[in-house]
Amino acid sequence: MTDARTPAIELIGIDKRFGAVHANKDVNLTIGRGSIHGIIGENGAGKSTLMSILFGFYSADKGEIRVKGETVKIRSSSDAIAHGIGMVHQHFMLVDTFTVLENVVLGAEGGSLIGPALAKARESLKHLAEEYEMDVDPDAIVGELPVGLQQRVEILKALFKGAETLILDEPTGVLTPDEADHLFRILGQLRDQGKTVILITHKLREIMAITDRVTVMRRGEVVANFETAKTNVGELAEAMVGRRVLLHVEKRPSQPGEVVLDVRHVTWKDRKGIARVDDVSFTVRKGEIVGIAGVSGNGQSELLDVISGITRPTSGEVFFEGKNIGMMGDPQYLRREGLAHVPEDRQHRGLITSFDAAESAILGWHFEESLGKGFRLDRDAVVQRCTREMADFDVRPGNPLLKSAKFSGGNQQKIILAREIERDPDLLIVGQPTRGVDIGAIEFIHKRLIALRDEGKAILLVSVELDEIRSLSDRIIVMFAGKVMGEREPGTNERELGLLMAGVTAKDAA
Amino acid sequence: MSAKGELPGWVDVGLIPLLNLFVALLISGVVVLIIGENPLEAMWIMLKGAVGSIKGWGYLLYYATNFIFTGLAVAVAFHAGLFNIGGEGQAYIAGLGATIAGLSLEFLPWPIVIPIAVLASALFGAFWGFVPGYLQARRGSHIVITTIMFNFIASSLMVYLINYWFRPVGNMAVESREISGAYIMSFREMARVFFDYRMPSTPLNPTFFFALFIAWAVWYLLWRTKLGYEIRAVGANTDAAVYAGIRPQRIIMITMAISGGIAGLLAVNEVLGAQHRLVLEYVQGAGFVGIAVALMGRSHPVGIVLAALLFGLLYQGGTELSFAKPEINRDMIVVIQGLVILFMGALEQTFRPWLSALFFKVED
Numbered sequence: 014m015t016d017a018r019t020p021a022i023e024l025i026g027i028d029k030r031f032g033a034v035h036a037n038k039d040v041n042l043t044i045g046r047g048s049i050h051g052i053i054g055e056n057g058a059g060k061s062t063l064m065s066i067l068f069g070f071y072s073a074d075k076g077e078i079r080v081k082g083e084t085v086k087i088r089s090s091s092d093a094i095a096h097g098i099g100m101v102h103q104h105f106m107l108v109d110t111f112t113v114l115e116n117v118v119l120g121a122e123g124g125s126l127i128g129p130a131l132a133k134a135r136e137s138l139k140h141l142a143e144e145y146e147m148d149v150d151p152d153a154i155v156g157e158l159p160v161g162l163q164q165r166v167e168i169l170k171a172l173f174k175g176a177e178t179l180i181l182d183e184p185t186g187v188l189t190p191d192e193a194d195h196l197f198r199i200l201g202q203l204r205d206q207g208k209t210v211i212l213i214t215h216k217l218r219e220i221m222a223i224t225d226r227v228t229v230m231r232r233g234e235v236v237a238n239f240e241t242a243k244t245n246v247g248e249l250a251e252a253m254v255g256r257r258v259l260l261h262v263e264k265r266p267s268q269p270g271e272v273v274l275d276v277r278h279v280t281w282k283d284r285k286g287i288a289r290v291d292d293v294s295f296t297v298r299k300g301e302i303v304g305i306a307g308v309s310g311n312g313q314s315e316l317l318d319v320i321s322g323i324t325r326p327t328s329g330e331v332f333f334e335g336k337n338i339g340m341m342g343d344p345q346y347l348r349r350e351g352l353a354h355v356p357e358d359r360q361h362r363g364l365i366t367s368f369d370a371a372e373s374a375i376l377g378w379h380f381e382e383s384l385g386k387g388f389r390l391d392r393d394a395v396v397q398r399c400t401r402e403m404a405d406f407d408v409r410p411g412n413p414l415l416k417s418a419k420f421s422g423g424n425q426q427k428i429i430l431a432r433e434i435e436r437d438p439d440l441l442i443v444g445q446p447t448r449g450v451d452i453g454a455i456e457f458i459h460k461r462l463i464a465l466r467d468e469g470k471a472i473l474l475v476s477v478e479l480d481e482i483r484s485l486s487d488r489i490i491v492m493f494a495g496k497v498m499g500e501r502e503p504g505t506n507e508r509e510l511g512l513l514m515a516g517v518t519a520k521d522a523a
Numbered sequence: 524m525s526a527k528g529e530l531p532g533w534v535d536v537g538l539i540p541l542l543n544l545f546v547a548l549l550i551s552g553v554v555v556l557i558i559g560e561n562p563l564e565a566m567w568i569m570l571k572g573a574v575g576s577i578k579g580w581g582y583l584l585y586y587a588t589n590f591i592f593t594g595l596a597v598a599v600a601f602h603a604g605l606f607n608i609g610g611e612g613q614a615y616i617a618g619l620g621a622t623i624a625g626l627s628l629e630f631l632p633w634p635i636v637i638p639i640a641v642l643a644s645a646l647f648g649a650f651w652g653f654v655p656g657y658l659q660a661r662r663g664s665h666i667v668i669t670t671i672m673f674n675f676i677a678s679s680l681m682v683y684l685i686n687y688w689f690r691p692v693g694n695m696a697v698e699s700r701e702i703s704g705a706y707i708m709s710f711r712e713m714a715r716v717f718f719d720y721r722m723p724s725t726p727l728n729p730t731f732f733f734a735l736f737i738a739w740a741v742w743y744l745l746w747r748t749k750l751g752y753e754i755r756a757v758g759a760n761t762d763a764a765v766y767a768g769i770r771p772q773r774i775i776m777i778t779m780a781i782s783g784g785i786a787g788l789l790a791v792n793e794v795l796g797a798q799h800r801l802v803l804e805y806v807q808g809a810g811f812v813g814i815a816v817a818l819m820g821r822s823h824p825v826g827i828v829l830a831a832l833l834f835g836l837l838y839q840g841g842t843e844l845s846f847a848k849p850e851i852n853r854d855m856i857v858v859i860q861g862l863v864i865l866f867m868g869a870l871e872q873t874f875r876p877w878l879s880a881l882f883f884k885v886e887d
Contacts, residue, residue: 362760366760379749379767385748385749
């Protein structure tokens with residue numbers, strides 16, 4: 014009953030919520046057989062959730078999955094594999110100490126003796142390697158292979174299990190440009206052999222280079238479908254970032270004073286030696302908000318960690334009020350000196366969800382003498398401070414004894430902002446101040462930030478919401494792949510900023 | 524209305540432990556039945572043996588004193604996210620501190636020697652906890668593995684030391700001579716010396732009240748000091764702690780030292796208060812019982828005191844039972860205690876899903 018026109022995969026009305034987060038809203042997606050289909054969107058747009066549903070990691074609250082026209086139920090990854098769906102994860106699911114062959118067989122051992130399965134796998138591995146030009150030594154230890162080859166093993170593993178449709182989640186994040194090119198050639202061959210490839214990415218260039226069709230997701234919804242040949246980088250960037258209703262924030266022009274934060278040539282390399290922050294320099298002055306725009310994962314988080322003293326930079330200097338603080342690595346000292354920090358990840362860093370609100374509301378400031386002399390922590394003082402801040406920031410419910418986890422995202426964020434702003438800092442570093450926060454709270458938070466600026470404080474704002482950056486910032490810095498792509502005025506149009514965020518400079522786009 | 528998946532407090536700290544205890548006793552009853560005894564009678568003997576007489580109560584509280592110390596030790600570490608299995612070894616090594624201080628300072632009056640010996644117990648225990656803490660913090664060696672290993676090291680080391688250093692020449696028993704300088708009198712001895720009153724013979728001594736004080740001190744440390752805040756922050760969410768400028772490595776080492784020090788106070792009860800000498804293997808598993816006590820007491824000092832009393836009851840009742848019923852020998856008692864520990868500790872969560880399903884059904 015299936016003919017060649019039947020799509021490989023159809024997702025119909027997929028809906029998924031995680032608590033208050035609506036990760037997928039009524040998503041419809043059709044993926045043609047023998048094509049490379051790109052899914053693009055910012056982090057948190059719902060791409061990975063959608064693919065996890067397709068691969069059986071999550072089950073959708075609503076909706077239907079059809080494989081080759083037939084409705085199927087996918088409850089686990091083995092169901093997905095049985096329906097010919099394979100997935101290559103961003104973080105490889107390989108056993109480092111096993112050989113390539115053993116990894117490929119993993120999950121398809123077939124019987125209590127491993128010998129026959131290995132022999133069979135060796136044979137088909139050879140076959141696959143020839144067919145798709147994917148040469149890998151079957152006896153090599155996976156942990157000793159370079160990342161590019163490890164990824165190839167992942168692909169071979171999926172093909173060995175009979176995958177007709179291959180999902181790749183941000184496959185080039187860990188690859189060098191050369192390796193990425195090779196991967197694209199392999200994907201091209203897979204398509205030519207009639208396989209279907211789904212490519213999840215937030216890199217526009219990859220989409221343009223390799224896909225046949227592209228779906229753009231934003232905030233859990235599919236916002237656009239394009240034929241790659243008939244679109245361009247600009248259009249995609251716009252769809253991805255979105256022309257959202259600009260939240261208007263009343264503000265006067267800034268009156269910047271002296272330099273408070275001076276970041277000079279800061280580089281931070283991760284354990285693998287990859288520069289996550291790459292030679293970044295900028296300044297923040299009194300009475301201005303400097304916004305750092307960028308798709309998340311482009312070094313903003315690491316930059317914030319360096320400035321707030323959580324990590325030490327690999328090289329470069331950070332001056333705060335004239336003092337070189339770069340190599341100190343002491344967040345408490347910096348807080349004493351007037352550097353407050355609202356972290357990007359509110360749930361995992363900003364507060365401790367198992368603590369009551371009062372205790373979360375002193376996180377990082379618990380050393381203060383006003384909370385108890387010497388080693389003591391005065392419970393009454395802690396609760397009083399929280400009560401005061403809750404009233405001031407209109408936190409609901411205004412109960413300092415309630416567990417932090419019980420507050421909504423917006424109210425949790427208000428607790429954190431209150432904690433940091435009420436310390437009267439000279440510099441406030443804010444990461445994603447309104448992520449997962451309701452509209453009312455967003456407005457409130459924006460007003461408080463502007464008010465703080467008007468008091469003559471310096472603010473460094475990092476957000477993946479371009480609207481937020483544009484409406485709050487007095488200057489905008491765009492980061493991509495750890496580097497500063499450029500500095501722009503807040504009036505700069507979205508398209509230009511979107512292109513910068515996607516790593517495309519004006520020269521490239523022309 | 525409570526959020527889905529979260530049981531109200533009374534179920535969590537009351538019903539579940541009691542249910543676990545009940546099941547443990549039920550299975551123990553089956554075991555007793557298999558060896559041909561009446562389980563109800565056995566339970567009655569246990570209960571009567573533990574709480575039916577002054578002597579029973581004395582032993583119950585004396586055992587509970589040990590369990591309060593070791594339970595608190597496990598709980599403090601647990602609040603920093605560390606699983607200290609080494610209470611046994613820490614308490615054992617602490618006996619060395621108590622003995623060295625007690626024997627070498629005999630010439631001083633007791634009000635001076637006893638505090639020094641208590642401090643020495645804590646310091647020796649703290650050292651034995653600090654080293655695994657250091658290895659975890661600086662070398663990444665897992666605390667569970669190292670603390671277990673340190674139990675073995677402590678055991679062998681103490682056999683050697685007691686045999687070759689402390690055992691008086693010509694003495695057959697593997698133990699030190701009497702520690703007369705830091706001699707904590709039992710309540711029975713006090714009654715006789717000061718009031719000329721004859722009490723039944725029990726080793727219960729003032730260390731019991733010291734243990735209650737330490738329970739309060741642990742509560743104060745964890746919930747009323749900045750260090751306690753940092754300990755709990757590291758245990759609850761290391762990332763958030765790092766953001767707050769807390770150094771988890773430092774907290775791990777400090778916490779393990781505190782934990783070991785508290786475990787070490789068991790030596791005060793045993794070496795200074797009951798045995799009055801350093802005896803081979805004197806800890807007798809109290810360090811491991813502490814794990815069950817801490818789990819059952821939900822790592823809260825009040826819960827730990829209550830759980831320690833329950834285990835004290837089981838110990839004393841079990842001893843009485845093995846006297847009364849020769850068929851139920853000492854080993855059988857260990858099996859019963861083991862079952863209680865199994866259900867209270869390892870299988871602590873067994874009934875939770877079932878109970879919460881039931882609970883929310885009723886609520887709907």
